[in-house]
Amino acid sequence: MFSKVLIANRGEIALRILRACRELGIRTAVVYSTADADSAAVRLADEAVRIGPSASRRSYLNAAAVVEAARKVGAEAVHPGYGFLSEDADFAEICADNGLTFVGPPPHVMSVLADKSSARALMSRAGLPLAPGAVQPVPTAAEAAAVAAEVGYPVIIKAAAGGGGRGMAVVHAPADLPRAYARTRAAAQAAFGDDRVYVERYLTDSRHVEVQLLCDAHGNGVHLGTRDCSVQRRHQKLVEEAPAPALSPATLDAIASTALRGALDVGFTGAGTVEFLVDVEERFHFLEINCRIQVEHPVTEMITGIDLVHEQFHIAAGTALRWRQEDVRFTGVAIECRVNVEDPNRGFTPTPGRLDRFVPPGGPFTRVDTHGHAGYLVGPYYDSLLAKVAVWAPDRDLAVSRLDRALGEFDISGPGMRTTIPFVRRVLDDAEFRKGRHSTGLVDRLIAAPKPAHPRRKR
Numbered sequence: 001m002f003s004k005v006l007i008a009n010r011g012e013i014a015l016r017i018l019r020a021c022r023e024l025g026i027r028t029a030v031v032y033s034t035a036d037a038d039s040a041a042v043r044l045a046d047e048a049v050r051i052g053p054s055a056s057r058r059s060y061l062n063a064a065a066v067v068e069a070a071r072k073v074g075a076e077a078v079h080p081g082y083g084f085l086s087e088d089a090d091f092a093e094i095c096a097d098n099g100l101t102f103v104g105p106p107p108h109v110m111s112v113l114a115d116k117s118s119a120r121a122l123m124s125r126a127g128l129p130l131a132p133g134a135v136q137p138v139p140t141a142a143e144a145a146a147v148a149a150e151v152g153y154p155v156i157i158k159a160a161a162g163g164g165g166r167g168m169a170v171v172h173a174p175a176d177l178p179r180a181y182a183r184t185r186a187a188a189q190a191a192f193g194d195d196r197v198y199v200e201r202y203l204t205d206s207r208h209v210e211v212q213l214l215c216d217a218h219g220n221g222v223h224l225g226t227r228d229c230s231v232q233r234r235h236q237k238l239v240e241e242a243p244a245p246a247l248s249p250a251t252l253d254a255i256a257s258t259a260l261r262g263a264l265d266v267g268f269t270g271a272g273t274v275e276f277l278v279d280v281e282e283r284f285h286f287l288e289i290n291c292r293i294q295v296e297h298p299v300t301e302m303i304t305g306i307d308l309v310h311e312q313f314h315i316a317a318g319t320a321l322r323w324r325q326e327d328v329r330f331t332g333v334a335i336e337c338r339v340n341v342e343d344p345n346r347g348f349t350p351t352p353g354r355l356d357r358f359v360p361p362g363g364p365f366t367r368v369d370t371h372g373h374a375g376y377l378v379g380p381y382y383d384s385l386l387a388k389v390a391v392w393a394p395d396r397d398l399a400v401s402r403l404d405r406a407l408g409e410f411d412i413s414g415p416g417m418r419t420t421i422p423f424v425r426r427v428l429d430d431a432e433f434r435k436g437r438h439s440t441g442l443v444d445r446l447i448a449a450p451k452p453a454h455p456r457r458k459r
Helices: 011-024 040-044 063-073 089-097 107-114 116-125 141-151 174-192 249-265 297-304 308-316 396-409 421-429 442-448
Strands: 004-007 027-033 047-052 077-079 155-159 168-171 197-201 207-215 221-233 236-242 270-278 284-290 333-340 357-359 366-370 385-393 411-413
Touching (some): 004 063, 027 063, 063 089, 116 197, 141 155, 141 174, 155 174, 207 249, 207 308, 221 249, 236 421, 297 308, 297 333, 297 366, 333 396
Parallel strands (some): 004 077
Antiparallel strands (some): 155 197, 207 221, 207 270, 357 411
């Protein structure tokens, strides 16, 4: 096992990794920007290295500065968390060139999987079902229109190098396609430095279901079941749960085994997630592979009892996988929601500011992952995620009620600050969500619906 790890991230995931290191007896160093000088991760780490100003491109996305920090503190490994450099194959290669273990897949595997187009081609060859559409990027609007005419509208245009819900556009009619194609290419170039896009059929009323995997460098792998991530706004998740509800056991088994087969076929190692869209007839279609720990990993940990960050470190250190598939047991239901500093009534616009009050919920089987505290300044520079609230219960009805109870206890306030908590509680109240029959269209439907006449009481 490693003696010292550099944590190349911030916020709640930096704290999550730091705590896992402490439990494994690993010394920690964190990098931080000027804006995060007083963060909880900086205060709790054994060492901290400032790597740049507030702008992420000059700090957390500065690969050279991160590697130099790792060398300065004598770290043996770098854990990238999620976001930032976590799926940057070039960064992983730079780490290797400097004698640092990157906690994640090897650079050549990450390179082909981070590109959605090449990942689709690989998964197709491995036998995973794809949504109808182009396997390779489409270089012109005319070719995109031809693909759309063949598979039928609506279609979705996606950036080949996209991620985090960015670089996507849904097109419902042929007349709208040229403009959407040009806009998506321009957005992809601005966000990822890569303007390649592909086109596939957009599956309406679909479910977003993903499979958590652990694979080692010795050819072993296990799946840790499914998660449903269908509650999304602008393709970014708000509520996640495990296992995926209201799908037959046969479908859940097929999705999980298919995901594991595809990952092993391409030589994946580490903790990763294979994502699918599932239609109303329970046909599932490969979406993408994420080569990192996911924001929503706590729900999998709660139903399996397996610490995913611990396993990441063991795999990165070269240890053979410590679990066989028959060892993995699934118990109960876990649901997580993201508490973002955003105003749902203004298009989920971020509302940064200072926290006057910050009192997380407690109670049985309730987990809060957060870097927030009273007096903390939520800046405008980074993702608006402030906390994750996850609960476990023996059945789904109780899990939904427990999460609603926990959110009712959460006390967050500051000048002009709004959070997604009231909106998430609307989701939990929704009849289709309560039945587990919701789709990726749920958030848009709730936004379009009249607001509740009276605010909900805390309960």
